[in-house]
Amino acid sequence: MPVSVKNDYPSEADETLVKWAQQGDTEAFEQLVFRHRDKIYARALMMMRNEDQALEYSQEAWVKSWQRLVQFQGDSSFATWVTRIVINLCLDQLRRQKRVRTESIEAMEEESGGVERQLPAPESNPTAGLEQDELRRRIDEALGKLTDAHRTVVVLHEFEGLEYKEIAKRIGISIGTVMSRLFYARRRLAFLLQSLKRERSE
Amino acid sequence: MKSTEQLLDLQAYVDGELPEERRRQVEAALPADLNAQELVTGLRQLGTLIRAYEPTATVPVTREFYWSQIRRQIEAEQPKAPAASAALGWLRWLIPAMGVAAVAVVVSTQQTPREITLAGGGDVTVVDVSSTVFRSESDGVTVHWIQ
Known part of the structure; x- marks a missing residue:
């Protein structure tokens, strides 16, 4: 155990x-938890859209990260590593609740190319002028208005930087479904952001 | 109007997920396709926008409360402290070893039973220094005398 004064913790990397x-x-x-x-x-919260669940799973992620701490080799940042743990917990929960794999009517339309054609292409600057x-x-x-299945792929791709193949593996769907x-x-996000912009200008 | 496959190809192009040959084909076709250019630009800008303004949130409870719940679970599931568990581990071996040693001592100190024939037809067997057994064949009685 290192000899350290408690006050040193906040300044340590x-x-x-x-x-x-x-x-x-x-x-x-x-200190890591606090940080x-x-x-x-x-x-x-972005995955579950529920404060109580977000609180519970985030705490569970910290407990798991403590238990698996010896496995952390520093291949990614510590925060990224814990983020992956919380995402896996949320995905498990969403799968259990059948919130990411269920094929809704919307999803069927989407995969047959129906709804996507009715939505506008993303505008160059849909949110210009907003603080x-x-x-x-x-x-x-806007993210909150997506279904769990759609929001999950956005989170994994845009915020976690995962490739299609990895997303497919994590959720348990085909690469084609991930792309779709x-x-x-x-x-839909582009559409929602444009709608919000229109509301604001009215 | 583009097919779903073409749209998804353009998206994969933006995401850097197209195989090299297909990527070159899409790139070559782009300058002549205004709709495709618009879609590619729109997808890129949307991605840049949402990554730049990723929603944030603050834990809705105090630091102390948040940590106390984590700590409780950690402590509940954590193995004993190294020093304590080492001591327990040693005791785990020591206790059976002491038992074996005790048995060995008893066996080694146990005296060979000696029988004494009494005048009345009974036998007295001395099994150790602290106990005596009296058996009377005629009366069908056995008495254990423990000193």
């Missing part, structure tokens, strides 16, 4: 805190 935590230092781990808790919670906080809020609102859902989700 993640890498150092992780090493200490791997040796059983719970105060170092607490990244909002990001982990935000990702869970940053407002923009962030509107994007969140992503395309539909993007067009």
Whole structure:
């Protein structure tokens, strides 16, 4: 166990805190939780769209990350590693609730090319003139209007940077379905953002 | 109007997911296809926009409350502290070893039973220094005397 004064923790880099935590230092781990808790919670909230569940799964992700800490080799940042854990927890939950694999009428239309044709192509600058906080809020609102299945592929692709193949594997769907859902989700987002812009100008 | 396959190909082109040969074909066809150009630009800008303004959120409980729940679970599932578990591990071996040793001591110190024939037809068997067995064949009685 490293000899350290408690006040040192906030000024230490993640890498150092992780090493200490791997040796059983719970105060170092607490500092990591404090540092990244909002990001982990935000990702869970984006996936689940429910504050209680987001809180529960984000905390569960921290517990799991403590239990698996020895497996963390530093191939990615610590925050990215914990984010992947919380995403897996949320995906498990969504799968259990059949929220990501269920084929709705909308999904069938989407995959047959029906709805996507009725939506506009993404506009060059659908949110011009909005303040940053407002923009962030509107994007969140638009994401919230997507189905779980569509929002999940957007989160995994746009925010987690996963390739189609990896998304397909994680969700348990075909690559073609990933592409189709992503395309539909993007067009719907563009449509929703344009609608919000129109509302604002009226 | 483009087919679904063409639309998805353009998206895969934007996402860098097309095989090299197909990517070259799409790139070659783009300058002459205004609709495709618009779609590619729109998809790129949408991606840039949502990544730049990724929604954020703040944990809706205090730091202490959030951490206390995590800590409780960690402590509940955590194995004992290394020093304590090492001591327990040692005891785990020590206790049976002590039992075996005790049995060995008893066996080694146990005396060969000695029988004494009494005048009345009974036998006295001395099994160790602290116990005596009296058996009377005629009366059909056995008495254990423990000192």
